[in-house]
Amino acid sequence: MVTPEDFGSHETAWCPGCGNFQLLEGVKNGLAAAGIAPREVLFVSGIGQAAKAPHYLDVNVFDGLHGRALPAATGAKLADPRLEVIVESGDGCCYGEGGNHFLAAIRRNIGITMIVHDNQIYGLTKGQASPTSAEGLVTKAQPGGVTSERFDPLSIAIAMHANFVARSFSGMPDHLARVVAEAVRHPGFALVDVLQPCVSFNRINTFAWYKKRVYELGGDHDPSDREAAAARAREWGDRIPVGVFFRGDRAPFEQRVPVLRDGPLVGREHDTAALARIMDGFR
Amino acid sequence: MNERVVNTLIAGEAGQGLQTLGGLFARILVRAGYRIVVTQSYMSRIRGGHNTFAVRASAGKIHAPDERVDLLLCLDAPSIAIHREEMREGGVIVADRADAEGAGDGEGLFAVPFDELPGGIVRGTVALGVLCALLGLDRAEAAETVAHAFEKKKGAEVAQANREAFYAGFDRGAARGGGALSLPAAPGGTNRLVMNGNQAIALGAASAGVRFCSFYPMTPATSVPLTLIGMAERAGIVVEQAEDEIAAVNMAIGASFAGATAMTATSGGGFALMQEGVSLAGATETPLVVVVAQRPGPATGLPTRTEQADLDFVLYAGHGEFPRAIWAPGTVEQCFHLARRAVESAERWQGPMFLLTDQFLADSLRAVEPFDIERLPAVRVGADPASVETPYERYRVTGDGVSPRLTPGAGGHIVVADSDEHTADGHLTENLEARVLQHGKRLRKGQGIRAEAAPPELIGDERPELFIVCWGSTRGAAVEAAETISASGTPAAVMHFSQVWPLVAEAFLPALEAAPRAVCVEGNAAGQFAGLVRRETGFAFGERINRYDGLPITPGFILRGLGHGDA
Numbered sequence: 001m002v003t004p005e006d007f008g009s010h011e012t013a014w015c016p017g018c019g020n021f022q023l024l025e026g027v028k029n030g031l032a033a034a035g036i037a038p039r040e041v042l043f044v045s046g047i048g049q050a051a052k053a054p055h056y057l058d059v060n061v062f063d064g065l066h067g068r069a070l071p072a073a074t075g076a077k078l079a080d081p082r083l084e085v086i087v088e089s090g091d092g093c094c095y096g097e098g099g100n101h102f103l104a105a106i107r108r109n110i111g112i113t114m115i116v117h118d119n120q121i122y123g124l125t126k127g128q129a130s131p132t133s134a135e136g137l138v139t140k141a142q143p144g145g146v147t148s149e150r151f152d153p154l155s156i157a158i159a160m161h162a163n164f165v166a167r168s169f170s171g172m173p174d175h176l177a178r179v180v181a182e183a184v185r186h187p188g189f190a191l192v193d194v195l196q197p198c199v200s201f202n203r204i205n206t207f208a209w210y211k212k213r214v215y216e217l218g219g220d221h222d223p224s225d226r227e228a229a230a231a232r233a234r235e236w237g238d239r240i241p242v243g244v245f246f247r248g249d250r251a252p253f254e255q256r257v258p259v260l261r262d263g264p265l266v267g268r269e270h271d272t273a274a275l276a277r278i279m280d281g282f283r
Numbered sequence: 284m285n286e287r288v289v290n291t292l293i294a295g296e297a298g299q300g301l302q303t304l305g306g307l308f309a310r311i312l313v314r315a316g317y318r319i320v321v322t323q324s325y326m327s328r329i330r331g332g333h334n335t336f337a338v339r340a341s342a343g344k345i346h347a348p349d350e351r352v353d354l355l356l357c358l359d360a361p362s363i364a365i366h367r368e369e370m371r372e373g374g375v376i377v378a379d380r381a382d383a384e385g386a387g388d389g390e391g392l393f394a395v396p397f398d399e400l401p402g403g404i405v406r407g408t409v410a411l412g413v414l415c416a417l418l419g420l421d422r423a424e425a426a427e428t429v430a431h432a433f434e435k436k437k438g439a440e441v442a443q444a445n446r447e448a449f450y451a452g453f454d455r456g457a458a459r460g461g462g463a464l465s466l467p468a469a470p471g472g473t474n475r476l477v478m479n480g481n482q483a484i485a486l487g488a489a490s491a492g493v494r495f496c497s498f499y500p501m502t503p504a505t506s507v508p509l510t511l512i513g514m515a516e517r518a519g520i521v522v523e524q525a526e527d528e529i530a531a532v533n534m535a536i537g538a539s540f541a542g543a544t545a546m547t548a549t550s551g552g553g554f555a556l557m558q559e560g561v562s563l564a565g566a567t568e569t570p571l572v573v574v575v576a577q578r579p580g581p582a583t584g585l586p587t588r589t590e591q592a593d594l595d596f597v598l599y600a601g602h603g604e605f606p607r608a609i610w611a612p613g614t615v616e617q618c619f620h621l622a623r624r625a626v627e628s629a630e631r632w633q634g635p636m637f638l639l640t641d642q643f644l645a646d647s648l649r650a651v652e653p654f655d656i657e658r659l660p661a662v663r664v665g666a667d668p669a670s671v672e673t674p675y676e677r678y679r680v681t682g683d684g685v686s687p688r689l690t691p692g693a694g695g696h697i698v699v700a701d702s703d704e705h706t707a708d709g710h711l712t713e714n715l716e717a718r719v720l721q722h723g724k725r726l727r728k729g730q731g732i733r734a735e736a737a738p739p740e741l742i743g744d745e746r747p748e749l750f751i752v753c754w755g756s757t758r759g760a761a762v763e764a765a766e767t768i769s770a771s772g773t774p775a776a777v778m779h780f781s782q783v784w785p786l787v788a789e790a791f792l793p794a795l796e797a798a799p800r801a802v803c804v805e806g807n808a809a810g811q812f813a814g815l816v817r818r819e820t821g822f823a824f825g826e827r828i829n830r831y832d833g834l835p836i837t838p839g840f841i842l843r844g845l846g847h848g849d850a
Contacts, residue, residue: 060691075537266542270661
């Protein structure tokens with residue numbers, strides 16, 4: 001049996017009161033609930049305060065470049081589909097710098113769970129607007145307020161037929177663990193967007209702000225109904241739903257790559273006779 | 284060289300099947316035992332424009348393209364006027380009768396009514412028959428090669444139609460006679476492969492155990508992944524077209540980290556996007572092979588032409604300091620062997636390694652002796668999990684800088700890698716002592732890479748009065764230029780670098796200094812390699828020959844540059 005304690009306990013570089021702490025616990029609890037052992041997991045992250053999270057877990061880690069966690073994770077998953085590959089990073093990393101990779105990962109339906117720490121602000125670089133910042137948010141870099149419309153990851157993901165689309169809130173640890181467990185168990189690409197306050201730089205979207213608005217999707221929501229999921233995803237204001245919005249049944253990318261039907265690329269036998277036949281084709 | 288060498292140029296518009304026709308012609312020649320050097324020149328468009336496919340053929344060894352044409356096949360009317368000036372005396376221009384009208388009746392113009400001949404519907408095959416007859420090739424054998432190629436792709440019926448079309452063209456050509464164009468019989472060697480530089484890179488990489496290739500299409504690199512795709516299922520390789528070059532390089536790094544030997548291929552603009560990834564491979568010490576197929580820049584430049592102007596770029600690619608090696612194959616055989624070498628080095632030294640090629644070599648079909656592929660081993664990925672100390676440290680500080688590399692999950696160990704500076708266990712740190720230890724460890728690998736560096740190859744006279752120094756695809760042109768100069772009484776030799784980084788002065792400086800004259804020939808304007816040699820050794824070339832008009836360097840170009848008149 002896997003327990004949350006198996007994932008270890010480490011000192012962090014985060015601000016006291018940061019939503020990241022609850023997120024870290026939620027991920028540990030979720031993985032333990034899903035029965036996934038630390039050694040079976042590869043966490044791939046980018047850059048930012050959120051991207052440090054995998055360092056505080058006793059798991060395999062590839063902490064790469066800002067915005068580029070998904071491609072690195074995709075390569076790793078294709079090399080060894082046995083690995084439980086999880087991308088964990090922030091909203092700037094996943095939706096800003098890595099926006100194109102987000103779209104491509106959904107299109108591929110690669111078997112990766114992407115957990116996004118969505119605090120609507122750039123924390124590590126000290127408080128600039130992020131793709132999910134609300135229009136009008138005043139920062140040092142946007143003194144007149146953000147003039148671009150907020151990026152809506154859930155609507156985009158549902159529109160593009162992502163295989164699993166969910167949202168949680170760092171202030172709901174049990175809900176978060178449940179959603180993470182469900183996401184890693186679901187085949188194909190899974191998005192878990194997690195709302196969290198940034199105690200240092202986002203004075204608007206505070207813990208209290210979220211607490212007042214967030215509500216759980218109830219039994220009346222059918223996650224196989226894409227139209228309903230899209231309608232719920234657009235709900236953003238006085239009330240913000242969390243839960244599993246959409247669950248699809250597309251086959252994961254790695255199962256559709258013919259070469260991988262013979263097993264993972266890792267440790268594969270070198271077939272020199274096959275290469276000799278290939279060379280003969282150049283005659 | 285006493286053997287007759289015939290340079291055939293096929294010219295026409297994009298969309299007329301020039302590549303298929305040229306490729307088939309090359310195959311017929313190699314099957315008949317001839318050596319070839321193919322030069323493809325094409326415009327960046329899908330239809331129209333003016334493209335050429337040149338096949339230089341000889342029974343003996345040849346190395347380079349030729350500027351003059353012996354046999355010209357024009358698939359459209361403008362080609363006649365465009366290439367007439369390039370004809371050597373006694374040469375023959377083959378054109379459709381309709382296209383040849385108004386072109387003047389010169390002796391060398393052979394007008395063939397392609398469409399009226401039996402099977403004229405496949406006029407390319409008719410024309411191919413004419414060419415083979417003029418070169419004096421075996422009618423039945425050549426027809427068999429043609430039919431076989433069509434049968435594989437389009438079935439028996441199409442194959443038969445093409446066989447008949449070929450015979451119709453051949454008989455028409457034979458009736459005229461090739462005269463001086465006839466090639467002498469070739470002595471054996473009919474088992475050779477027909478392969479271009481990019482195909483050889485792909486095959487070499489596969490033979491070294493490459494299992495993963497991610498790419499974003501870019502001329503002239505694309506045929507590397509395309510060749511791998513062609514063999515993917517048989518060889519057990521996953522090739523993925525990424526959403527952009529940034530994704531391509533990061534995917535390859537991720538795959539390599541997880542244990543699949545990985546590579547990517549691109550050209551200058553795409554490589555520009557890969558810079559941060561290259562640095563990531565350096566920081567995380569992840570094996571990675573990057574093929575950079577050069578074309579003229581800056582920016583989009585001349586997308587389908589050739590150049591050697593990305594040496595400095597690849598040498599300094601990526602921010603921060605980390606070791607690397609750069610190979611620059613000069614022949615199709617070297618493309619195969621150096622691709623293997625790059626894969627082996629990337630795994631041994633755990634970092635990014637580069638193959639620097641260019642459009643000319645990428646597209647240049649040659650006759651190649653088969654490789655001993657069944658005996659060539661694949662690289663071993665990572666260390667034996669049983670051999671590592673526990674707790675496992677991915678970046679343990681060692682004497683040669685190489686730490687035991689495990690892949691995630693191997694032997695139950697946890698593997699942590701970080702692009703941030705990290706401690707020996709892979710976790711990010713801002714401890715500055717750890718930084719110095721890790722940076723020193725990474726850079727120490729450079730000494731091992733340097734100790735393994737291949738010296739330049741010396742070809743020609745042992746005590747040359749003239750050294751033609753070159754790197755990469757310029758090798759062939761330099762060899763033939765040196766042969767011509769030696770034959771005229773001045774001992775000449777070529778110093779060819781197939782590895783351009785690291786440069787080890789002791790391996791070549793004495794020879795270079797001993798020659799009264801040394802000229803550096805390269806396909807760029809600034810003399811990048813000459814500059815690198817000067818920086819590394821203090822040796823300053825008194826003369827440079829540089830080409831940057833998008834065309835490959837030819838023996839004639841070098842000879843003119845040396846003041847040796849035309850060849």
